[in-house]
Amino acid sequence: MQLGTRWTAGDQPPAAVPAALRPAISEVEDATPGDMPGQPKPRWTLTWLEGRPIAELDTGVIVELNADGEAVVRHDPDDEFG
Template sequence: MRLGTRWTSGEEPPQAVPEALREGIAGVDATIPVDMLGAPRPRWTLTWLEGKPIAELATGVQVELDDDGNAVVRHAPDDDFA
């Protein structure tokens, strides 16, 4: 069993986040305004599904790995940062 973790967007992901996901996460973080008008930045959650890592932002954005091990970003239909 692998445990997930949480962190705030824009911060360095914890060591538990696989290197293969980090580039996708950084790309999403770069689209989020630094000044969110006093609102806290959204948080990431790392979970594992059938042994595969999935990082999900509180806005609904997901970063996961394709069959070749490359990071793929998926946006929720109502995601403000798509």
């Protein structure tokens, strides 16, 4: 069993975040607008589905591994912010 975790965008991802996801997560964070005064930074949530890691930012951006083990960035179409 693998447990998920949460961390704030811009912080060092926890050790539980697989190395294959880290470059894509960093790219997403670089493309995310800076701090908005009075607003909290978005947070990432790492979960596992059928043994595959999925990192989702509060904004609806999802970073996951495809069948070839490559990181893919997509947007949750059901997210209210997307």
